[in-house]
Amino acid sequence: MASYRGHLATSAVLGAAYGGAAAWYAQVDWGPAFLGAGLTALGGLLPDLDSDSGVPVRELFGLLAAAAPFLLFGRLAALGLSPEQLLVVLGGVYLLIRYGLSTYFKRLTVHRGMFHSVPAMLIAGLVVFLAYHSAEWLRLYLAGGVMIGFLSHLVLDEICAVDFSGARLRLNRFAGSALKLASPSWAATLVAYLILLGLGFIAYRGLASP
Secondary structure, eight states, X not given: OOOHHHHHHHXXXXXXXXXXXXXXXXXXXXXXXXXXXXXXXXXXXXXXXXXXXXXXXXXXXXXXXXXXXXXXXXXXXXXXXXXXXXXXXXXXXXXXXXIIIHHHHHHHOOTTSTTSSHHHHHHHHHHHHHHOOSOHHHHHHHHHHHHHHHXXXXXXXXXXXXXXXXXXXXXXXXXXXXXXXXXXXXXXXHHHHHHHHHHHHHHXXXXXXX
C-alpha cells in the first residue's frame, strides 16, 4: 500500500500536468487551471478518508472542509443570499464537515471498503460537478480532475500490492481491494450504488434541462 506522501506526490504531479495541459492546449484561464490542478491533487488523497491512521484523516478532513465552501460559493450566491448569510452558511458547511462528518464517517466506513472503489471515484466526480456553479465545460473539467486524482490513488495501491521482486509476481493481502466495483459487504455496495445512481440522475436532469 502506498504511503500518504506517495499518494500526495503522485496526485500533485498529475494535477500540475492536468492544469498545465488545460492552460496550454485549451487556453483555460490560470484560475480554473490552478483549481483543476488543486482538485486533482486533493482527489488523490480522498480514498484515505477511510484510513485507520489518525493524522492523515484529520488533515484530509481539514482540507475537504476548507475546499467545500469554495466549491459551493457560486451556487449559494446564485440563491440571492446576502454576504452575511453566505458567511454563516459557508461557515456552517466547514464546521459540519470538519467536526460532524469526520466523526461519523469513521464509524460508518472500514479501511479499503467501498470508499476505495471505482463507484466512489464516480461519486466524488459527481459531487464536484453538482456542487460547483459555473459553465458546463468547467464543471466537467473540475470533476474530471478529482476523478483522475482519485483513480491514481486506486491504481497506485494496486501496484503496491504486487511484489515485483524475484522470478514470480506475488500479491499481498491488499491486492484487489482498491480498484474494485463491489465490496464483501452487500449493504455498503448497495448504498454506494444508490448514491451513485441518485447523483447521476440529478446530473442528467440538470444537463437535460434547458
